């Protein structure tokens with residue numbers, strides 16, 4: 001395993017090599033954090049999760065929003081998880097519940113995946129890691145603010161480095177796709193391209209498969225209606241990918 005101190009920030013689409021991305025100070029922060037993990041001698045993932053749950057990096061930024069809330073990181077992961085749901089950021093309902101996707105988007109996403117709540121929230125099999133772990137806040141007109149980019153710059157690379165079993169990453173929405181995939185294509189192009197690609201063989205070596213998806217928010221209802229192939233072609237392929245990578249419950 002690559003020592004996390006060498007992990008500066010973001011990688012590309014294969015999750016096993018990382019490169020610098022973002023301002024230099026972000027990489028410095030990650031490096032300092034990784035050193036702390038090893039100095040403590042703690043298991044890297046448990047230590048990282050503890051640090052993330054204690055993170056207050058965006059406290060001033062959130063206090064200045066119309067919702068004037070405090071940070072509350074919401075994420076789920078275990079070292080055995082083979083599937084990762086990479087969403088955008090918690091909304092206000094998830095901020096209150098402390099559990100990811102406890103909203104209509106979660107209902108739709110589970111239907112797309114063909115999994116029930118017990119499976120979706122089985123941390124031993126599925127990690128849920130949005131691009132920002134905290135609710136970003138509301139504007140004065142109660143619109144959702146975008147996820148703070150600092151969150152991914154600070155935490156994402158070392159977190160994936162501490163999750164060696166991940167084999168399938170669902171990139172739910174453009175923010176996750178922009179981080180995990182190369183290029184600057186739009187969401188629709190990425191989903192269409194993945195849908196048209198031949199599926200990997202079930203005995204493929206340890207590569208990580210990435211699946212771009214639209215966000216299941218009601219905001220994408222018009223897109224879903226205008227692109228019926230998503231339901232008839234993409235979703236069966238998504239469920240086949242899950243059947244390849246999601247183990248039976250232990």
Ligand code: SF4
Pocket residue numbers: 052055056057058059071072073132133134148150151152154
């Ligand atoms: S969004 Fe991320 S960086 Fe900001 S306070 Fe929450 S965990 Fe920390």
